[in-house]
Amino acid sequence: MKLFYFIRHTNTSIFLLLYMFVLGACSPFDNSYRNTDYNNDGNTSQPTSTPIPTPTPTVSSTYTPSPGPTATSSPGAIPPNKFYINGRITYDYVIAQDGVNEAGIKLNYSTKTARPVKRVVIQALEAGTVVEQTTTDDDGKFVLYVQNGKTVRVRVRAWLLSANYLADGIGQNNCDNSAWDVKIVDNTQSKGNYVMDSPNEFGTNYDNFNFHAPLSISGSTYTNRAAAPFAMLDTVVSEFELLCQGQANISFPALLINWSPNNAPVSGNKALGEIGTSHFTFENGAPQLYILGKENVDTDEFDDHVMAHELGHYIENTLYRSDTPGGSHSLSQTLDPRLAFSEGFGNALSAMTFNDSFYVDTNGNAQAGGFSINTNNAPTGDGRGLYSEVSVQYFLWSLFKNKLTASNLNPFARIHNILANYQKNTPAFTTLQSFAAYYNAQYGGAAENLQNLWSNDLDIPYASLCTGGCAGSQDTADPFDLNNDFGLRVCAGCASERSYPQGIGPKFPADFWSLFRTLVSGVNAATAHDQTNFGAYSYPRNKLGGIRWYRFVGTGLSHTLSVSGLGGGISCDSDVLDLYVYNKGNVVTKNDDSEGAQAGCPSVTFGTVANEIYSITINTYNAPAVPSWTITISP
Numbered sequence: 001m002k003l004f005y006f007i008r009h010t011n012t013s014i015f016l017l018l019y020m021f022v023l024g025a026c027s028p029f030d031n032s033y034r035n036t037d038y039n040n041d042g043n044t045s046q047p048t049s050t051p052i053p054t055p056t057p058t059v060s061s062t063y064t065p066s067p068g069p070t071a072t073s074s075p076g077a078i079p080p081n082k083f084y085i086n087g088r089i090t091y092d093y094v095i096a097q098d099g100v101n102e103a104g105i106k107l108n109y110s111t112k113t114a115r116p117v118k119r120v121v122i123q124a125l126e127a128g129t130v131v132e133q134t135t136t137d138d139d140g141k142f143v144l145y146v147q148n149g150k151t152v153r154v155r156v157r158a159w160l161l162s163a164n165y166l167a168d169g170i171g172q173n174n175c176d177n178s179a180w181d182v183k184i185v186d187n188t189q190s191k192g193n194y195v196m197d198s199p200n201e202f203g204t205n206y207d208n209f210n211f212h213a214p215l216s217i218s219g220s221t222y223t224n225r226a227a228a229p230f231a232m233l234d235t236v237v238s239e240f241e242l243l244c245q246g247q248a249n250i251s252f253p254a255l256l257i258n259w260s261p262n263n264a265p266v267s268g269n270k271a272l273g274e275i276g277t278s279h280f281t282f283e284n285g286a287p288q289l290y291i292l293g294k295e296n297v298d299t300d301e302f303d304d305h306v307m308a309h310e311l312g313h314y315i316e317n318t319l320y321r322s323d324t325p326g327g328s329h330s331l332s333q334t335l336d337p338r339l340a341f342s343e344g345f346g347n348a349l350s351a352m353t354f355n356d357s358f359y360v361d362t363n364g365n366a367q368a369g370g371f372s373i374n375t376n377n378a379p380t381g382d383g384r385g386l387y388s389e390v391s392v393q394y395f396l397w398s399l400f401k402n403k404l405t406a407s408n409l410n411p412f413a414r415i416h417n418i419l420a421n422y423q424k425n426t427p428a429f430t431t432l433q434s435f436a437a438y439y440n441a442q443y444g445g446a447a448e449n450l451q452n453l454w455s456n457d458l459d460i461p462y463a464s465l466c467t468g469g470c471a472g473s474q475d476t477a478d479p480f481d482l483n484n485d486f487g488l489r490v491c492a493g494c495a496s497e498r499s500y501p502q503g504i505g506p507k508f509p510a511d512f513w514s515l516f517r518t519l520v521s522g523v524n525a526a527t528a529h530d531q532t533n534f535g536a537y538s539y540p541r542n543k544l545g546g547i548r549w550y551r552f553v554g555t556g557l558s559h560t561l562s563v564s565g566l567g568g569g570i571s572c573d574s575d576v577l578d579l580y581v582y583n584k585g586n587v588v589t590k591n592d593d594s595e596g597a598q599a600g601c602p603s604v605t606f607g608t609v610a611n612e613i614y615s616i617t618i619n620t621y622n623a624p625a626v627p628s629w630t631i632t633i634s635p
Contacts, residue, residue, distance in 0.1 A: 001279045001313070001326065001343070075143050075205070085124070085202050086143040087209030089117035089136055089156055091230035094215060096303050098358035098372040105360060107302055107367040109217055116140030117213065117230045118171065118237050121159040124152040125197075135161065138171030151203040156211055158184035158194040158229035160236060172237075174244035174410075180252040182236050184229035187258035187290065188273050194229040220296055220366035225261060228301040232257055232291065235307040239353045243315065246416020253318045257289045259301060264294035278306055280313035287314050298363040303370075305359040308350035316345060316430075320419040323430045323585050327542040329389065331373070334502045334535065334544045337386040337431040337515070344392020344432070351375045351393075352400045352412060376401070382502030384459045386432045386486070386515065387544045391458050395432060398457075399439070402448040414443060426479050427584055427613035429549070433515060434479035437465040441477035445470060459496050461485040480516045480551060487513035500545055501535040516551045519561075519616070519633055526565070526628040532577070532620040540620055550616040552633065554608030560634050562603040563618065567628030572601035576626055578619045581606050588614065592621070600626075 075084040093115045099105040122142045124132040131150060136142045146152055160182040167173035185191040196211055216224040236257075244250055262273030275290040278300045282288065289310050292300045300306045316322040324342035329335055335343075351357045362370035375397040379390040396415065404411035422438035423430055436454060445451035445462065451472065455462045464485035466475040481487075490498040492507035499505040500512075511517070511528035533545030540546035552561075563577060570576060578592040579602035591602035608614065620626070 001277060001310075001329075075145075075207075078205075079145050081148050082145040083148060083203070083205045084143055084145050085152075085154060085206045085209055086141070087154075087207075087211065089120065089122070089140045089142070089211045089213075089230075090114040091117050091213040091227040091234075092215035093227070093231060093234070094302055096305070096360040096362050096370075098360045098374075100358065100372065100374070104368070105362060105370045105372055107299075107362050109215075112215060114212065115234065117156070118234060119160050119162065119165075120230070120233060121157040121161050123155040123157065124150075125155050126150050126152050130155075137168045146202075149203075151201045153201055154198040154209060154211075156196040156213075158233060160233055172241035174241045174248060175250070176244075177249040178240070178244060178252065179250075180240060181254040182233065182252070182257065183255075184232055184257050184259055186260045187270050187275070188260040188262045191256065191258070196226065217366070222261075222295050225301075228293070229259065231304070232259060232301050232307055235304045235353070236311060239308050239311050239315070239349070242349075242353050242412050243319070243416060245410040245412040246414075246420065250319065253287055255287050255289065255314055257291060259291040259293050261293045261295065263290065263292050265292060265298050278310050280310050280317065282317075287318055289314060295367070296365050299367055300361070302367075303361050304354065305347075305350035305356075306361050308353045309346035309359065312346040312349040313342065315349070316342060316419070321424040321430055321585055323582075325542045325547070328539050329542065331390050332383070332502065333537070334382070334385075334387045334500050334505075335389065336542045336544060336547050337433065338429050339542050340387050340389045341392050341431045341435065344389035344394075345396060347373060347375055347389065347393040348396035348400070351397050352415075355404070357397060357401075378457045382498045382500075384457075385490070385498065386460070388502070392432050395436070395453055395458060398453050399448040399450065406448075414439070414447075418442065422477075425584060427615065428479035428516070428551075429582075429615055430585065431479075431515070433464070433481055434477075437477035437479045440465045440470065441475050444475075445472040459489070461489055481514070482516075482518070484510060484514040486515065487511065500533065501537065501543070505535055512545075516549045516615070519550050519552045519631060521555075521559070521633045521635060524631040524633070526567070526630055530618075530629050530631070531567075531627050532618075532625045534620070534623070534625045540625075545625075546620040548618045550618070550631070552608075552614045552616060554610055554612040554614060556608060556610035557635065558605060558607045560603060560605045561616070562632045562634075563601045563629050564632065565628070565630040566600055566626050568624065568626065570600060570624065570626055572597050573599050575599040575622050576620065576624065577602055577629070578621050579604055580617045580619065582615045582617070583612065601629075 075086050078084055092112050095108050095111040097104055097106050097108050117136055117140045118138045120136050122134050123130045124144050124146050132144050132146050134142055134144055160180050163179050165175055165178050167176045184194050213226040213230050214224045215227040260273050263275050264273050265277055266274045267276040268274030278291045280289055292298045322342050323338045325336055325339055329343055347359050350359055357374050357376035359373040375393045378394050379388055383390050385391055400411050418438050423435050426434045428434045440450055451462050454460055463469045464481040467478045487510035489496050490513055491510035497507050509528040514529050517529045534540040535543055535545050537543050575594045577600055580590045581588040589604045589606045591598055591604050593599045
């Protein structure tokens with residue numbers, strides 16, 4: 001999700017994208033996209049071709065091929081009884097200036113250059129039916145072979161599709177044998193897939209069929225935005241190639257990217273473009289991105305770091321693991337460490353995707369305003385810690401940058417290994433603590449300057465990463481910080497005391513700062529850990545003081561965990577606390593009653609596996625904040 005406090009909106013008129021949409025006709029020979037829920041409505045029957053909308057003054061039904069000769073793919077040996085069409089597909093790309101390396105934060109339309117449209121589906125259609133299909137290479141080139149006697153149009157779809165990708169040796173080649181299915185669709189037009197259709201029909205060999213998707217603006221008004229879907233897919237290709245540094249044959253789950261020129265920073269009906277902000281979500285179990293497109297307000301299709309950030313949430317929720325509670329957040333807030341890791345990971349991943357530390361988000365009239373974040377900037381003061389997305393993005397980016405500097409060979413591979421094979425299965429939560437603990441255990445404290453980044457730049461004790469302390473090599477990972485090394489450093493009166501909320505709040509005892517409190521059978525009397533503290537936040541549910549974490553080691557028995565003795569005279573029938581029990585990120589049981597005796601004093605019973613570790617949260621729900629409570633586990 002984009003940074004909450006930068007979102008703004010105004011009332012403005014909108015000029016429509018030069019586009020067409022179709023739901024896509026499945027041909028008899030093509031099994032690769034049958035049984036697809038095109039409308040996300042549960043219906044997987046094979047669709048029929050949907051008519052092209054009637055042109056209006058602001059919508060054109062065709063694109064004109066770009067003038068002039070362009071290098072194309074050689075048709076090679078032509079199969080018997082077939083003719084060929086070869087060509088190249090390009091789109092207009094513009095730079096989102098960061099305000100540091102380039103003057104002013106904006107989309108700079110004077111930097112417009114033609115880039116190849118990579119790996120998209122190219123179809124030959126006869127009377128609206130797909131008769132042949134291929135994909136472009138990394139230079140945008142393609143060859144279609146069509147049965148003699150047919151007369152076809154060429155359709156370019158904003159759709160990345162491969163069941164077993166074979167690297168072509170032109171662009172990045174990390175994703176050999178990977179699979180993907182990524183479509184750009186219009187959420188305001190029944191999730192129709194964006195396409196370009198040729199104005200001409202072909203029945204014989206044709207060379208140099210060169211289509212260009214333009215981006216044109218007059219003053220502050222777009223006159224053509226055909227490039228937008230292909231710009232977003234270019235970011236997808238770049239990020240997939242980054243991921244494949246760690247594993248070549250990834251099967252990326254199918255993804256719909258919902259983009260429309262009507263998508264505005266207003267919450268409401270997504271079918272009308274009221275998407276709130278660019279974000280990742282699941283719909284009927286299927287991963288989806290929603291991307292802003294409201295010109296002169298906020299557009300993200302050419303803010304490639306924003307696109308990469310949101311794509312990062314898709315990656316962590318499908319290939320890796322994310323325990324984030326989500327919700328509003330900003331760089332200056334003291335967050336639930338799960339949320340801090342998720343958002344910091346998104347920013348860092350965008351920097352890694354383009355090897356560019358500046359995250360840029362443009363907005364405003366003519367897309368000539370916005371903000372930038374430099375992930376290369378180390379956190380300072382109270383911003384140093386597991387709860388800070390600044391700390392997370394800086395730490396992850398630094399590992400990548402340091403590995404790149406040292407070897408220039410697959411700098412993401414180690415990060416992928418930890419996320420895919422260690423943090424994904426942690427009994428703790430997905431935080432910077434668990435990530436760094438496993439990274440240190442696998443590669444050592446000297447790897448990518450990890451120990452110095454952790455101890456000096458983040459000012460967190462190195463010992464917090466290891467069970468029994470860290471030797472720098474062959475350490476045992478401690479994803480919980482069981483000794484509360486962090487709390488003992490930042491507590492009130494300690495060597496590097498911190499405030500909550502950062503920068504403005506009071507200091508707290510060490511137990512308040514502990515990541516997890518270990519629970520035992522019997523009565524666990526209240527400590528400074530056992531409280532909810534709103535920290536003056538209007539939305540405290542995803543802040544450090546709004547959610548308290550615990551761990552319990554299973555015995556093989558069934559146990560009842562109960563909260564009682566709420567401080568401050570708060571009644572148990574006040575809807576102030578919820579209780580969740582997790583095993584490796586999955587909810588085992590919960591109590592989020594809103595009424596009755598357990599609304600404020602929740603209780604759950606759950607079976608355990610001997611020596612299995614269960615992570616537990618007690619969450620604030622409604623005001624008031626609860627200053628203390630007791631937890632009892634029986635037997």
